Amino acid sequence: MAVDLALHLLRRFTYGSTIELLAEVRATGAGAWFEQQLDHLALPDVECDAILASHPSFGWGQLRDIREVTSVRQALAAPTPPPLSVFQAAKRNVNYVRRMTSTRQVFETMVEFWSDHFNINDAVSKGGGLLNAYGLDWEVSVVRAGALSSFGSLLRSVVYHPAMIVWLDGEYSQKSKPNENFARELLELYTVTPSGGYTQTDIEQAAKLFSGLRGPVQGQALTDRSTISTMYRVNDQTFIDTRQQNYGTFRVMQWSATATQPAEIVKAIDSLVAYLAAHPSTARSVATKLARRFVADQPSEALVSHLASEFTASSGDIRQVLRRLTAHQEFYASVGRKTKRPTEDVISLTRALKMTPDPTRFNVAGRADNLASVNWGFDSLHFRLGHQHTRWPLPDGYPDTDDYWNDSASHVARWYAHQVLVGTSANSLAGVSGAKWSELLPASATISAAAIVDALTARLYQDTIPPASRQAVIEAVSQGRPTVTSANRDTTCNLAAFLLVSLPEWVQR
Amino acid sequence: MKQQDTQIISRRNFLAGSAAVGAMLVMPSGVRAAFGASPATGDVVVVNICMRGGFDSLAAVFPLGNPDLTAARPNLNVPDSVALPLGNGWGLHPALAPLTRSWSAGELALVVATGAPTHTRSHFDETSFMSRASYGSTALSRSGWIARANEELMQASALQSVSVSSSTLTSRNGTRPALAVGKLSNTRFPTVPGLTNAGFENFLRRVGSSTATPWSSRATATADAVRQVDSARLRETTVQYPTTEFAARLKDAAALIKSGLGVRFIDLDFAGDFDLHVDYGTVNSGSMHTLLSDLATGLAAFRDDVGDRWADIVISTVTEFGRRVGENASYGTDHGWASAMFVLGGRVNGGRLFGEFLGLHPTQLDNGDVRVTTDYRQVLGEVLTRAAGFSTESLGRVFPRFGFQSMGVIR
Numbered sequence: 001m002a003v004d005l006a007l008h009l010l011r012r013f014t015y016g017s018t019i020e021l022l023a024e025v026r027a028t029g030a031g032a033w034f035e036q037q038l039d040h041l042a043l044p045d046v047e048c049d050a051i052l053a054s055h056p057s058f059g060w061g062q063l064r065d066i067r068e069v070t071s072v073r074q075a076l077a078a079p080t081p082p083p084l085s086v087f088q089a090a091k092r093n094v095n096y097v098r099r100m101t102s103t104r105q106v107f108e109t110m111v112e113f114w115s116d117h118f119n120i121n122d123a124v125s126k127g128g129g130l131l132n133a134y135g136l137d138w139e140v141s142v143v144r145a146g147a148l149s150s151f152g153s154l155l156r157s158v159v160y161h162p163a164m165i166v167w168l169d170g171e172y173s174q175k176s177k178p179n180e181n182f183a184r185e186l187l188e189l190y191t192v193t194p195s196g197g198y199t200q201t202d203i204e205q206a207a208k209l210f211s212g213l214r215g216p217v218q219g220q221a222l223t224d225r226s227t228i229s230t231m232y233r234v235n236d237q238t239f240i241d242t243r244q245q246n247y248g249t250f251r252v253m254q255w256s257a258t259a260t261q262p263a264e265i266v267k268a269i270d271s272l273v274a275y276l277a278a279h280p281s282t283a284r285s286v287a288t289k290l291a292r293r294f295v296a297d298q299p300s301e302a303l304v305s306h307l308a309s310e311f312t313a314s315s316g317d318i319r320q321v322l323r324r325l326t327a328h329q330e331f332y333a334s335v336g337r338k339t340k341r342p343t344e345d346v347i348s349l350t351r352a353l354k355m356t357p358d359p360t361r362f363n364v365a366g367r368a369d370n371l372a373s374v375n376w377g378f379d380s381l382h383f384r385l386g387h388q389h390t391r392w393p394l395p396d397g398y399p400d401t402d403d404y405w406n407d408s409a410s411h412v413a414r415w416y417a418h419q420v421l422v423g424t425s426a427n428s429l430a431g432v433s434g435a436k437w438s439e440l441l442p443a444s445a446t447i448s449a450a451a452i453v454d455a456l457t458a459r460l461y462q463d464t465i466p467p468a469s470r471q472a473v474i475e476a477v478s479q480g481r482p483t484v485t486s487a488n489r490d491t492t493c494n495l496a497a498f499l500l501v502s503l504p505e506w507v508q509r
Numbered sequence: 510m511k512q513q514d515t516q517i518i519s520r521r522n523f524l525a526g527s528a529a530v531g532a533m534l535v536m537p538s539g540v541r542a543a544f545g546a547s548p549a550t551g552d553v554v555v556v557n558i559c560m561r562g563g564f565d566s567l568a569a570v571f572p573l574g575n576p577d578l579t580a581a582r583p584n585l586n587v588p589d590s591v592a593l594p595l596g597n598g599w600g601l602h603p604a605l606a607p608l609t610r611s612w613s614a615g616e617l618a619l620v621v622a623t624g625a626p627t628h629t630r631s632h633f634d635e636t637s638f639m640s641r642a643s644y645g646s647t648a649l650s651r652s653g654w655i656a657r658a659n660e661e662l663m664q665a666s667a668l669q670s671v672s673v674s675s676s677t678l679t680s681r682n683g684t685r686p687a688l689a690v691g692k693l694s695n696t697r698f699p700t701v702p703g704l705t706n707a708g709f710e711n712f713l714r715r716v717g718s719s720t721a722t723p724w725s726s727r728a729t730a731t732a733d734a735v736r737q738v739d740s741a742r743l744r745e746t747t748v749q750y751p752t753t754e755f756a757a758r759l760k761d762a763a764a765l766i767k768s769g770l771g772v773r774f775i776d777l778d779f780a781g782d783f784d785l786h787v788d789y790g791t792v793n794s795g796s797m798h799t800l801l802s803d804l805a806t807g808l809a810a811f812r813d814d815v816g817d818r819w820a821d822i823v824i825s826t827v828t829e830f831g832r833r834v835g836e837n838a839s840y841g842t843d844h845g846w847a848s849a850m851f852v853l854g855g856r857v858n859g860g861r862l863f864g865e866f867l868g869l870h871p872t873q874l875d876n877g878d879v880r881v882t883t884d885y886r887q888v889l890g891e892v893l894t895r896a897a898g899f900s901t902e903s904l905g906r907v908f909p910r911f912g913f914q915s916m917g918v919i920r
Contacts, residue, residue, distance in 0.1 A: 169786045169839065177838035181786050184844075188631060200630070200876070339724060384695070393782060396633055406724055407672075408731035409689035412696055419699040468719035476712045480703025495703045502709075503716055504725040 006030045008335050014105035016348025022462045037106035038319045048102040055359035057374040061090030069133040084132035092389040093376050097357050099347050110147040116397025120167045127166040138163035151316030152277035160238045162215025170213050175244045178207035185395045196281035202252045212245025232262035283308040296334050297401040303330045336508035339402035342385035352460045353435040361431035377431035385413045422497040437493040449477040452496050473499045553897045556775045556824040562784030564828035566849030573600045577869035581835040604801035607809035618918050620850040621864040624881040630844035635829035661903040666771025667733045673758045674778035688734040693761040748814040754780035756807040763814040787839040820855035823896045833877050846878035856896045858920045895919035
């Protein structure tokens with residue numbers, strides 16, 4: 001059976017195919033469409049931009065550094081300025097809007113990929129709440145800036161970012177007792193992984209090298225570190241606390257460097273980052289994760305080796321590795337073999353049924369420009385599904401294999417999410433415009449259970465479903481709605497859509 | 510049947526504080542002669558509480574008057590003056606006060622210097638090894654020990670094995686329990702006009718038989734479990750639980766046990782993160798106090814809630830590793846090796862400390878870590894054989910290639 005290349009590509013590299021998008025990709029050609037997607041900044045994104053401009057909190061979710069956050073807070077005239085966590089909630093909302101409506105779908109899938117790879121749960125109140133605020137800049141200047149760049153430059157921005165410095169306890173590291181948390185995860189999760197063969201001594205050496213790294217402000221007073229004489233400025237937001245920095249010769253695996261002053265420490269860190277980014281074990285670990293995300297839970301050795309060698313040959317060019325991945329026969333042999341994670345499940349549903357974010361449904365407290373809280377039902381839905389953006393509690397990111405997600409709590413949560421989204425409460429409970437069934441059915445459609453099921457199947461799957469599944473849906477719809485009339489057409493559509501997304505085929509990606 | 514020969518490390522031995530004191534056995538002098546005699550095989554419920562992040566047992570249960578501990582932890586050590594003495598030279602953190610009732614009643618045993626045979630200091634490796642209880646075996650790498658234990662029982666109920674966790678943190682067992690509960694109140698069928706619960710369940714079975722996938726079989730198993738939860742009258746408790754997430758999970762676990770649904774295994778994630786590299790806080794407040802207080806108040810409320818069923822429940826806590834003995838510069842501790850296990854329940858040989866504790870002098874440590882002298886599988890194995898009625902053959906399938914010896918933690 002011929003593989004529908006365009007549909008497969010869309011199911012793997014977007015948050016959900018639609019009839020319209022599939023037609024566009026078929027017209028453009030799958031390869032050409034993918035190339036356009038890799039040049040994401042050249043793609044106009046009018047609808048998404050308009051939604052993000054429509055509510056002040058979306059702007060809050062895109063603020064950059066901590067000073068911007070604090071100045072917004074100070075500028076707000078309310079007796080109590082919003083807590084920093086409000087900015088963080090806004091950041092999550094911005095992500096869901098983009099997944100749902102952006103034209104830059106491949107880019108957004110890679111934003112999620114790196115958000116998992118370098119996971120920072122910036123909803124925790126670490127560093128006296130600072131992590132909440134740093135998390136905004138992290139999203140913009142690390143994850144989004146580097147999602148389709150080279151792994152080496154992305155890793156470099158990770159190492160120096162204040163969000164990472166706070167998240168993995170670098171902020172509290174001391175010269176005599178370097179905190180090992182970041183050094184350990186740098187080796188174990190972000191680069192070479194245990195197969196790289198590092199030792200505890202390597203971790204301790206790296207921890208010594210990083211012992212002085214600090215973010216831009218200090219203490220509850222948020223003292224600007226640039227005003228402190230013992231701080232050496234690394235870049236706009238990062239400093240080395242010269243009192244807590246170790247100097248000397250550092251050795252990590254086969255790498256070594258000697259540094260006797262702060263400028264040399266920066267050079268040493270840069271060279272360690274370059275060493276780790278170019279290490280063959282890093283190539284394999286990143287290749288494995290990309291293959292797991294986009295091809296199969298257990299990718300073959302052949303595919304991993306192929307991608308790892310491309311990673312090395314291209315000096316970690318992420319786009320080049322993705323090109324090879326999508327051209328590989330194993331990619332095309334894997335149709336339907338990945339399971340949608342919860343965010344892909346619910347967002348593909350909204351995209352297929354043309355549901356859009358409704359910011360008027362934000363549960364906001366305070367004036368529009370001075371929100372004390374902004375709770376969007378769609379974020380709450382993700383919470384219930386256990387898959388809120390950047391809220392996995394550990395540094396290793398949300399699991400990406402179906403055995404993790406295929407548990408009964410997840411099934412029950414998806415039943416609930418589907419019930420809300422296809423039902424009449426979509427607007428009030430999920431904060432999205434409900435499905436407009438009359439616009440989703442062909443004008444000429446006769447009103448019958450079978451016609452409704454077929455029309456919604458085309459919307460949801462852009463394909464046919466197995467005849468036995470189709471028959472089961474039709475019979476269950478007919479049982480619930482023995483007579484379909486224009487008066488009960490919408491509730492029939494609710495029922496048919498709910499059953500269609502309860503099929504095992506729905507979660508196949 | 511209480512073991513009277515259990516040796517406890519004496520305070521005097523610790524005050525001697527020298528490596529020459531050497532290893533001090535606190536295990537019973539011999540394996541119980543009664544082992545192999547038929548243990549009670551009523552509906553014993555095994556509750557496994559996972560304390561994620563690396564539980565610092567030395568902050569919770571520690572030798573009193575130990576100069577090595579005060580030297581290693583000048584800022585974090587709990588002073589003897591405020592510790593709750595256990596009467597055997599050891600003390601508890603004052604936040605664990607709600608557990609002293611169980612200790613006095615002989616229903617709480619503490620196993621010290623326990624942990625995994627591996628010493629990687631990696632959360633991810635150790636958590637994964639521990640949920641699988643699998644070391645050096647690739648054949649078992651995709652199944653968890655609770656799933657294997659569940660397979661050893663006659664499948665009497667679809668709800669025989671349940672996990673109660675945040676949906677983001679169900680244990681990574683590979684083989685999932687029939688029911689994973691985030692919140693029991695959310696464990697319901699969908700509400701869709703025109704679709705009955707039975708109609709939905711039939712639909713899932715029908716499409717699952719034509720498209721048989723791991724997803725479709727989990728869907729029908731979920732429907733089966735939810736129907737049972739739905740039909741059971743979940744008894745409302747009058748017990749006041751604390752308002753913590755851990756307590757909410759224990760409350761759900763107690764409701765499932767009390768409802769007579771045939772639950773035998775509950776895998777429950779402690780809802781806090783013990784990975785305190787920074788800021789323990791003080792003895793009376795802050796991160797460590799809050800975590801320990803949550804643990805103790807939750808368990809005390811659970812004990813009250815389950816009432817008579819307490820006699821058939823065995824709770825044990827596990828963690829991926831303990832912490833370094835020496836504190837770090839951030840008022841926290843880094844990843845270490847041995848930790849301690851709490852074992853509670855009506856069948857527990859409690860009011861006793863088990864395990865072989867080698868001491869805390871730097872020469873008695875392994876790279877700064879307390880050495881593991883009791884494999885955590887010894888303790889779990891004892892729970893399975895002596896409380897839950899597993900044969901040694903069954904246990905051999907749950908913990909393959911592991912030499913189990915009873916240590917007397919269960920009466």
